[in-house]
Amino acid sequence: MKICTKCILPEAFPGINFDDKGVCNFCRDFKKEELMEEKATYLAKFKELIAQCKGKSDYDCTVSYSGGKDSTYTLYLLKDVFKLRVLSLTFDNGFISEQAFKNIRTVTENLGVDSIVYKINFHLLKKIFAAGIKESMYSPKALERASTICNSCIGLIKFSFLKIALEKRIPMMGWGWSPGQAPIRSSIMRINPSLFKATQETYRKPMHQVSGDEINRYFVSEKMFERKEDFPYNVSPLAFMDYDEANIIKKIGSLGWIAPVGLDANSTNCIMNSYANQVHIEKLGFHPYVFEIAGMVRSGVMGRQEGYEKIYKILDDKEAVACVKIKLGLVP
Ligand SMILES: [Zn+2]
Numbered sequence: 001m002k003i004c005t006k007c008i009l010p011e012a013f014p015g016i017n018f019d020d021k022g023v024c025n026f027c028r029d030f031k032k033e034e035l036m037e038e039k040a041t042y043l044a045k046f047k048e049l050i051a052q053c054k055g056k057s058d059y060d061c062t063v064s065y066s067g068g069k070d071s072t073y074t075l076y077l078l079k080d081v082f083k084l085r086v087l088s089l090t091f092d093n094g095f096i097s098e099q100a101f102k103n104i105r106t107v108t109e110n111l112g113v114d115s116i117v118y119k120i121n122f123h124l125l126k127k128i129f130a131a132g133i134k135e136s137m138y139s140p141k142a143l144e145r146a147s148t149i150c151n152s153c154i155g156l157i158k159f160s161f162l163k164i165a166l167e168k169r170i171p172m173m174g175w176g177w178s179p180g181q182a183p184i185r186s187s188i189m190r191i192n193p194s195l196f197k198a199t200q201e202t203y204r205k206p207m208h209q210v211s212g213d214e215i216n217r218y219f220v221s222e223k224m225f226e227r228k229e230d231f232p233y234n235v236s237p238l239a240f241m242d243y244d245e246a247n248i249i250k251k252i253g254s255l256g257w258i259a260p261v262g263l264d265a266n267s268t269n270c271i272m273n274s275y276a277n278q279v280h281i282e283k284l285g286f287h288p289y290v291f292e293i294a295g296m297v298r299s300g301v302m303g304r305q306e307g308y309e310k311i312y313k314i315l316d317d318k319e320a321v322a323c324v325k326i327k328l329g330l331v332p
Pocket residue numbers: 004005006007008009023024025026027028
């Protein structure tokens with residue numbers, strides 16, 4: 001398999017081409033100086049937004065908190081560095097590791113933030129995840145960045161958490177997207193109700209086909225879409241703040257965060273991840289995290305060798321995959 005000599009995108013990635021030195025079009029188009037300038041602009045923009053939003057409601061900002069390393073660091077940044085009154089929201093998809101749960105409890109306690117764990121009916125989730133093993137439920141574009149299973153989960157998180165933010169009139173929603181996941185230009189963005197409604201439908205429809213009307217309660221309702229002025233800003237601070245994995249782990253370690261063991265290299269919280277990745281690679285020929293990791297290699301926040309290992313190292317995860325299959329009811 002041909003892999004870009006600068007980042008790590010493979011030839012199976014949609015829309016890729018290589019020059020005679022083996023460098024991909026994504027790397028040829030990338031301009032590092034521009035990115036550094038934009039980071040400073042967006043940090044300033046975020047400070048302005050804080051001045052505008054702070055104190056308007058019981059909470060200034062939600063943080064979608066999986067217990068993984070990036071969202072732990074995001075929670076810390078928003079609470080301690082930017083001094084926001086934060087509400088931590090955790091989506092329990094039935095596959096959060098024990099250690100991730102312990103981390104959620106310890107870190108929210110040590111930081112002094114309120115925390116809600118939203119556990120969705122697992123029978124319903126099981127149907128949706130199992131359907132995602134058989135078919136690619138979402139658009140090819142959505143599948144460039146994440147597996148079908150991750151898309152289902154992220155979709156439910158986005159829509160149900162926006163619902164919570166709207167109910168509580170919270171003006172900002174914080175996300176722990178890594179610099180490879182969140183492009184800088186979308187790192188601070190007010191949610192546009194009509195665009196959001198259209199996106200929501202591309203997720204709600206396939207899930208509705210699998211599970212019926214019960215799914216509707218996790219999505220933003222018609223009535224809520226009328227409250228246009230209450231729609232919050234999405235903020236992804238890791239896109240414009242310094243991102244250094246070693247520093248991040250050191251900082252969150254001081255808050256009591258402990259790295260889970262036995263999970264794959266790209267998720268420090270979800271047990272289902274390596275199976276979801278495996279299914280995606282079999283179907284589409286590329287790893288669902290490769291775009292994100294390649295982006296971090298390209299921008300210099302991660303070494304190429306380290307990125308390569310996260311994506312292409314063969315994992316011994318038979319046991320984890322077998323557990324997930326049993327829990328999803330795919331094998332007896
Ligand atoms: Zn490249």
